[in-house]
Amino acid sequence: MRPILQINDVSRTFKLGGMFFGKKIAAVDQVAIELPGDKPQIMSIVGESGSGKTTLAKLILRLLDPSSGTIVLDGVPLSAYNKRDKRKEFLKKVQPIFQNPFTSFSARKTVDTYLFETAMNLDVAANKKEALAVVTDVLKSVGLEYAHIKGKYPNQFSGGELQRISIARALIPKPSLIVADEPVAMIDASLRMNIVNLFKKLKDEYNVNFIYITHDLSTAYYVSDYIATMYKGNLIEFGHARNILNNPSHPYTELLLDSIPRVGKKWAEDALLADFESKQESEAGCKFAGRCPYAKDVCHSVEPYMVHLDTEHKVLCLKHNDYKTGNLAFVHKNSNHSDKKDNSHSISG
Numbered sequence: 222m223r224p225i226l227q228i229n230d231v232s233r234t235f236k237l238g239g240m241f242f243g244k245k246i247a248a249v250d251q252v253a254i255e256l257p258g259d260k261p262q263i264m265s266i267v268g269e270s271g272s273g274k275t276t277l278a279k280l281i282l283r284l285l286d287p288s289s290g291t292i293v294l295d296g297v298p299l300s301a302y303n304k305r306d307k308r309k310e311f312l313k314k315v316q317p318i319f320q321n322p323f324t325s326f327s328a329r330k331t332v333d334t335y336l337f338e339t340a341m342n343l344d345v346a347a348n349k350k351e352a353l354a355v356v357t358d359v360l361k362s363v364g365l366e367y368a369h370i371k372g373k374y375p376n377q378f379s380g381g382e383l384q385r386i387s388i389a390r391a392l393i394p395k396p397s398l399i400v401a402d403e404p405v406a407m408i409d410a411s412l413r414m415n416i417v418n419l420f421k422k423l424k425d426e427y428n429v430n431f432i433y434i435t436h437d438l439s440t441a442y443y444v445s446d447y448i449a450t451m452y453k454g455n456l457i458e459f460g461h462a463r464n465i466l467n468n469p470s471h472p473y474t475e476l477l478l479d480s481i482p483r484v485g486k487k488w489a490e491d492a493l494l495a496d497f498e499s500k501q502e503s504e505a506g507c508k509f510a511g512r513c514p515y516a517k518d519v520c521h522s523v524e525p526y527m528v529h530l531d532t533e534h535k536v537l538c539l540k541h542n543d544y545k546t547g548n549l550a551f552v553h554k555n556s557n558h559s560d561k562k563d564n565s566h567s568i569s570g
């Protein structure tokens with residue numbers, strides 16, 4: 222069974238500042254992810270603000286082009302959709318859900334207009350009557366009645382209702398992938414789980430994959446089949462959600478997991494890892510070294526490479542890299558870490 226999504230060493234750089242003295246930043250830096258296609262999946266992309274999640278989402282949605290690397294959806298490279306007449310074909314396969322439902326809909330248009338237009342424009346319905354059947358159906362799938370939304374404007378709905386309508390709209394072409402960038406960030410905390418639970422239900426009902434981008438860890442770990450953690454543009458850990466939960470293998474993921482228990486927890490608020498003073502960042506070495514509680518000298522000078530811990534679990538951290546010095550075991554507070562047993566070489570003791 223071929224993968225539903227292959228992200229092949231994708232990078233996207235932005236130029237900051239002036240023409241000549243500007244700096245380049247890699248918003249997405251050599252990211253490689255493969256999402257299996259045997260059954261529909263929910264992959265969460267987690268990471269703090271600025272880690273490159275939205276840029277990666279935009280690359281998958283073809284709203285941005287990669288600086289290097291390729292993205293292949295269901296066996297078809299995204300570049301195949303570049304021709305004008307292929308744009309509709311792409312929208313039938315991949316649909317977005319954005320963070321702010323109030324800006325996804327124009328204030329001057331009734332929301333049902335959007336649904337009817339999508340059904341007609343993407344050739345799902347040939348006439349108004351067919352469109353009505355489709356619209357009624359997708360609304361029911363997200364727990365709404367057509368009669369309830371008919372003729373109403375966006376400001377007559379709550380954020381949660383509007384986001385449900387966004388999801389209903391995304392379902393209309395029966396896409397293979399829905400990319401949702403922080404879809405519950407602006408929703409009342411008490412309603413977030415309801416929306417995210419919808420993804421789980423719709424995944425099987427519509428046979429659709431979800432990429433769920435969030436910094437709300439509690440929802441991510443609950444809903445995901447796969448979890449990708451990003452840090453400063455790098456994919457630093459990827460794997461089956463269960464493996465990530467039971468065996469977080471990057472120090473950053475480990476710290477994030479430590480911060481989960483409270484519902485609705487957010488990075489920005491609580492998980493800034495205040496215990497670990499952020500050291501001045503150097504150009505060389507691991508990007509996380511300055512904040513890593515396990516960092517050794519080598520972490521500030523040697524760049525880690527991605528290691529597969531098993532077929533579906535990979536991590537970008539020097540403690541899993543095989544390098545010559547040999548006397549660099551990392552001591553973990555988590556006793557289930559395999560390398561803790563081998564502390565005979567530990568520097569820190």
Ligand SMILES: Nc1ncnc2c1ncn2[C@@H]1O[C@H](COP(=O)(O)OP(=O)(O)O)[C@@H](O)[C@H]1O
Nearest residue numbers: 235236248268269270271272273274275276277
């Ligand atoms: N259009 C752009 N021009 C310049 N820099 C950008 C642009 N878009 C994103 N960036 C930068 O790329 C990095 C990643 O941003 P983003 O993908 O929005 O991260 P996230 O969604 O995880 O918060 C940030 O440093 C951001 O400032």
Ligand SMILES: [Mg+2]
Nearest residue numbers: 274275276403
């Ligand atoms: Mg973002």
